[in-house]
Amino acid sequence: MARGASPGVEPVVGEPAAVADLGGERALLVADVHAGIEVGLRYERGVELDDRADERRERLCGLLAETDADRLVVLGDLAHRIAAPEGEEHEELEALVRAVTDRVPMTLVEGNHDAGVAEAFADDLDVIGAGGGLLGGVAGGDEASRRRSGGVAVLHGHTWPDPALLDADVVCMGHEHPQVRLEDSVGGSRVERAWLRGRLDPAAFVGDGGSAAVADGDPPELVVFPAFNERSGGTWVNVDGQSFLAPFLPDALPAGDAYLLNGTRLGDFRRL
Secondary structure, three states, X not given: OOOOOOOEEXXXXXXXXXXXXXXXXXXXXXXXXXXXXXXXXXXXXXXXXXXXXXXXXXXXXXXXXXXXXXXXXEOOOOEOOOOOXXXXXXXXXXXXXXXXXXXXXXXXXXXXXOOOHHHHOOOOOEEEXXXXXXXXXXXXXXXXXXXXXXXXXXXXXOOOOOHHHHHOOEEEXXXXXXXXXXXXXXXXXXXXXXXXXXXXXXXXXHOOOOOOOOOOOOOOEEEEOOOOOOOOOOEEOOOOOOOOXXXXXXXXXXXXXXXXXXXXXXXEHHHO
């Protein structure tokens, strides 16, 4: 999509990342980086894994160059441990934030694992609160004269969102780490990260007490991002008994398609 076109969100083929063209700015979006996950797993479960901090940082910087992005937007859970970052985790975050912001500005949408991250890196990051916010677009007006504001709405997804996000064209979220379990004809199986995309149900999205009024046109599309960090686990969306993490899923996505990172469309995730 050329700069200056209508806002849209296009996955980067083969990667857990997407590009949002916001008219005057091109943003690279990722979710659930979980920097410091190896430190966290060692502390929480006694699991020893090789450190991939350098690889994560290089992948992000490589994607910024590949996509010619003007900004990096992390849809929550930049860090792994829920406590304020310290020690090796803080060191990884410091190196990652510095490497990114030496190239482009960086925006963090606060997730449930980001306690203290915004404060620790207040001079380096633009921060959007847990209720979410709008990238691009224009103000949607007062309640009496609401209109579609356009742009791309972003949130993490661990709490109920700001109803104003319904004025966007597309809503992007993380938190869920969607995965699919695929089986072959001889009984073998593998698990792969996946995207979920579909039209959003406004009433289920905002929850009790929120206004589900939608501006002019259809409700926005909801895009659930795969986790950037391949070690962070996730929700198997096509396995019975799996519980979704976001309070508004799966109800807010009554008919959504699943896609593999390579772009393969698997169809309705409820029927896989």
